Amino acid sequence: MKWLMLTFLSLSAFVNAQNPPKPYGALPSKRQLAWHDLEIYGLIHFTPTTFENKEWGFGDADPKTFNPTDFNADQIIKAAKAGGLKGIILVAKHHDGFALWPTKTTEYNISKSPFKGGEGDLVREIEQAARKNGLKFGVYCSPWDRNNAKYGTSEYLSIYQAQLKELYSNYGELFMSWHDGANGGDGFYGGAKEKRSIDNTTYYDWNNTWAITRKMQPMANIFSDIGLDIRWVGNENGNAAETSWATFTPLPPEGKNVAVPGQANYPQSPEGIRNGKFWMPAECDVPLRKGWFFHPQESPKTPETLFDLYLKSVGRGADLDLGLAPDLRGQLREDDVAALKVFGDMVKHTFENNLAKNATITSSNMRGKNYNAVKILDSDKLSYWATSDDVHQASIEMDLKSPKTFDIISLQEYIPLGQRIENYNIEIFENDAWKTIYEGTSIGAKRLIKLESPVTTSKIKLNITKSPVCVTLSEFGIYKKTE
Ligand code: FUL
Secondary structure, three states, X not given: OHHHHHHHHHHHHHHHHHOOOOOOOOOOOHHHHHHHHHOEEEEEOOOHHHHXXXXXXXXXXXXXXXXXXXXXXXXXXXXXXXXXXOEEEEEEEOOOOOEOOOOOOOOOEHHHOOHHHHOOOHHHHHHHHHHHOOOEEEXXXXXXXXXXXXXXXXXXXXXXXXXXXXXXXXXOOOOEEEOOOOOOEEEOHHHOOEEEOOOOOOOOOHHHHHHHHHHHOOOOEEEEOOOOOEEEOOOOOOOOOOOOOOEEOOOOOOOOOOOOOOOOOOXXXXXOOOOOOEEOOEEEEEEOOOOOOOOOOOOOOOHHHHHHHHHHHOOEOOEEEEEEOOOOOOOOOHHHHHHHHHHHHHHHHHOOOOOXXXXXXXXXXXXXXXXXXXXXXXXXXXXXXXXXXXXXXXXXXXXXXXXXEEEEEEEEOOHHHOOOOOEEEEEEEEOOEEEEEEEEOOOOOOEEEEEEEEEEEEEEEEEEEEOOOOOEEOEEEEEOOOO
């Protein structure tokens, strides 16, 4: 009997050790989790608009203007890779309507240009260079088409859907299908040169259009200003709000009963909505230079600025989408290449050495041995510390064994179980007393805290002060930014 009792007790301890917390709120899908892993990717704009030195082509440029003198997909992708970018989205068709692949859907495409004697396919070249260099690939196909004579009529939708189908069929698995919100207005429209307005709540029949994406590219994250998988952060400056929730509920505009892309003006976009209905993390899109297209007089942002944007996007649980603009040769200019490389090295070297990795760690609570706090230092974001169900506030103390100097703190929640933590603070041990150096709100996929100046300490404490449910934390790090 005694033996039986013991077996039961150790069995229940074992079960408890194995039993993960219940998920909380909206949860990320498999494709969204894969997207979170990327952190930074790029968005290439390169069409006849580049050769017109404009930002928005009217749709009337002669296809012959698309004539790069020395296009080199590998040069572009290698520069992106050196910048730490893990994926590339190509604008396969921008608002000017020029298709960079030999499509059957419109005459206004690359086969009518001098590029490779009319035999070229720029989507294929970028896709292959990306895959060869280990980057994921995605596409942006603008719904607004300022060239197409049919734009604004009921016949255009099937043309747009056919373009998506071509892109979804011929270029392998896509990580992203990017859908811009700019819709209707003036354009060439087959020579009509007029203004055409559409009702963006119905014109693109998004429900059925996105059903094509889901069916043909189940791993493609759908981006739009109102989300679906990924929401626009509400600005093109590259930063999310200080408090940043991955959850969101797109709201219909006044007088409508459905939320659709093209509305863009959600005051909640930068911050997200706590306890929103859907997991819809923000993408922070920002061009490397001033414009999305190449303009010779503009220069790239400095590596320091890029690093700051990284902290304010990836470091706030979002992803950073950096616009890359090939020049008239069809390559990234040397100053772009240099800025990307220095930025990439800065991120790599700053985060390669977690100064807390050998710390001894104690926690005020632990769910069971599988959820021991040591999991936050194992560089494996799939393992995590968790508290018991009824413990919503908890602390972790780390003894760094010797004084360490750092100015960045990194935290990651175990997001497959949802975004849980709402408030926390960090203390360091200084002059024989604990001193609070930071108080924060959201964490989510990643939180990077940049201290105003470096601190030195041999003990650090994280206090989770508010969470609606038990806590999870998968990673913790302290770093010294490299110059
Ligand atoms: C915007 C577009 O109108 C710009 O031209 C650019 O493509 C940017 C990424 O999205 O909304």
